Amino acid sequence: MGDWLIGFLGGPDNAQALAAIFSVVTAGVAVFIAVWNGLITRQQARFSVAPALSVWVNYPEVDNPVCEIHLSNKGFGPAIVQCFQVSRHGEPVGGPMFDKVRNLIEGSFGSVLDRVEYVSSLERGHAFGANEERMIARFRVSLGLARCGTDGMAQFMEPLSLVVRYQDIYRRNWIFAVHQFDGYTFRDSKWSFSYWKARRALGKVVTTAPKDPSEDRRTL
Numbered sequence: 001m002g003d004w005l006i007g008f009l010g011g012p013d014n015a016q017a018l019a020a021i022f023s024v025v026t027a028g029v030a031v032f033i034a035v036w037n038g039l040i041t042r043q044q045a046r047f048s049v050a051p052a053l054s055v056w057v058n059y060p061e062v063d064n065p066v067c068e069i070h071l072s073n074k075g076f077g078p079a080i081v082q083c084f085q086v087s088r089h090g091e092p093v094g095g096p097m098f099d100k101v102r103n104l105i106e107g108s109f110g111s112v113l114d115r116v117e118y119v120s121s122l123e124r125g126h127a128f129g130a131n132e133e134r135m136i137a138r139f140r141v142s143l144g145l146a147r148c149g150t151d152g153m154a155q156f157m158e159p160l161s162l163v164v165r166y167q168d169i170y171r172r173n174w175i176f177a178v179h180q181f182d183g184y185t186f187r188d189s190k191w192s193f194s195y196w197k198a199r200r201a202l203g204k205v206v207t208t209a210p211k212d213p214s215e216d217r218r219t220l
Contacts, residue, residue: 049077049169051128053176054183055136055162059153065114065146067153071122071164072133079166082173084122087161090204101137109156114140122164136162157181161205179205 052075058068073079086093086104093104101119118138122128145152161179165188168174173188175195179202186194199206 049075051075051077051079051130051166051168051174053079053128053164053166053185055178057157059150060141060146062143062146065143066117066138066140068138069136070133071136071162073128073130076130077169078127078129079164079168079174079176081122081126081128081164081166082124083163083165085163085165087163087205089159090161104160105137105139108160109139109141109145112142112145112156114142128166154181161202163206175206177202177206 051073053071054074055069055071058066058070060067084100086100088104088108093107094100095103098119098121101121102116105116105119106113116137116139118135120134120136122134128134141153145156158180161177163178164176166174166176175184175186175188175198177184177198182201184198184202186192186198189195
């Protein structure tokens with residue numbers, strides 16, 4: 001059988017050359033599989049510690065005309081905050097520290113706002129940990145607005161937007177944005193397809209991050 005195969009291949013030299021080529025191809029396939037498995041393992045490791053931010057709102061009721069806005073990290077790893085921005089009708093609202101959220105609420109609700117009871121923010125460098133939750137704002141509205149239910153509140157909340165720029169522990173840049181009640185999470189990279197898809201949906205809501213805190217304070 002072996003002699004027949006060698007004869008079929010044209011002699012011992014051809015058979016040895018073919019065996020060498022086969023060995024090289026086999027080794028190449030093995031290397032490719034090893035590299036592919038390594039990339040998949042690396043990707044899985046990154047997803048296993050990926051943050052996942054979310055926002056929800058507790059709307060006011062007649063017997064309790066208080067509105068609360070909460071931000072939480074439902075992912076498996078910390079989000080290292082790079083920038084925290086809020087806007088109204090796509091225009092950034094700034095201010096020192098927590099005042100940007102207060103400015104947003106007071107400028108949006110006006111005469112139907114009773115009082116702002118609590119505001120918060122996320123500062124640059126803050127590690128927003130997995131399963132961590134933060135109340136962004138707590139404010140009391142007029143009974144008239146509370147009687148209008150969620151539809152009445154939605155008219156005031158719809159123009160408001162929130163953008164958090166952050167990094168995961170692998171220092172990849174991400175953006176979490178809430179606009180018109182929809183949440184978006186995408187890579188902060190012009191090479192990412194999700195970046196351009198979200199930019200088309202969000203428009204100028206996703207503004208350029210301020211270079212320093214003083215620039216953000218001037219954006220009113």
